[in-house]
Amino acid sequence: MSDYALVTEGLTKAFGGFTAVRAVDLKVRRHAIHALIGPNGAGKTTFFNLLTKVHRPTSGRIVYEGADITAETSAAIARRGIVRSFQISATFPKMSVRDNVRVALQRRLGTQYSFWRSMRSLAVLDREAMALLADVGLADYAEANAADLSYGRKRTLEIATTLALDPPMLLLDEPTQGMAIDDVDRIKRLIRRIAKGRTILMVEHNMSVVADICDAITVLQRGEILAQGSYAEVSADPAVKAAYLGGGHA
CATH class of the missing domain: 3.40.50.300 (P-loop containing nucleotide triphosphate hydrolases)
Incomplete structure (x- = not known):
């Protein structure tokens, strides 16, 4: 095997x-x-x-x-x-594209269950988030709300958040x-x-x-x-x- x-x-x-x-x-x-x-x-x-x-x-x-x-x-x-993406796009629509990826990356900080923390605590992940967005072709949309993306780019964002788990x-x-x-x-x-x-x-x-x-x-x-x-x-x-x-x- x-x-x-x-x-x-x-x-x-x-x-x-x-x-x-x-x-x-x-x-x-x-x-x-x-x-x-x-x-x-x-x-x-x-x-x-x-x-x-x-x-x-x-x-x-x-x-x-x-x-x-x-x-x-x-x-x-x-x-x-083993990580799965679903048929229906699963992103946070009112958050920016970059913040969607930062939230997916935050498990590396050990803070994934600390929901009361400020989003500023995720700033250390900015460089990695932007690198990942560049890799999937979404860097130009980093500040856009996920809800405003086209359907295809929403699916791309979902794949990006999945890839954040490496x-x-x-x-x-x-x-x-x-x-x-x-x-x-x-x-x-x-x-x-x-x-x-x-x-x-x-x-x-x-x-x-x-x-x-x-x-x-x-x-x-x-x-x-x-x-x-x-x-x-x-x-x-x-x-x-x-x-x-x-x-x-x-």
Whole structure:
């Protein structure tokens, strides 16, 4: 398993009589961008929820960097460096872009639970916050309120606040959902850049994004793995064409 950051073995989640994820064996290579795709209802979000302990698996194992994390809590998973961004942008809309990033960075000061402290106490993080904003292309918007950003830039800010935690593994849930073409291109470039030195597992419906930036793809259908491989391999699979890519049966 030394080449893989994340491995699931027989991962299953049943809700009563409905099995949302069934015996999924997944291997995510370290420092790769790995896409999880499939039609609506395929089990992608449930799978992410199992990884981050929103749900407990009915059976199976989750192994991260060689350690069995199946029974660990959400907080323990986060401390290991597995960080998730969600489909809906989660920023502080009435705070500036820079302050959103400073709040995300403040855990390094050991003051993340000291809500009564003045925002001035975060000034020591200004240089690091601005460097991070420059890295994601938001430096020019540092003083703007998060609420005033375009949708695409709000998602970029959310990724920036996630990166402030310096996670070795990042779970991205529909990072380009609802974006205009220019914003999609910006997010693609950003994901390529932030993937250096970290592992990314992403749920994504935009197949041009998947084709352009992903090293490996896993296709889910009805909670089970339908196909795995490179984009060329997966897109040529007759079962995938029929189930997801709109092709006919071979």
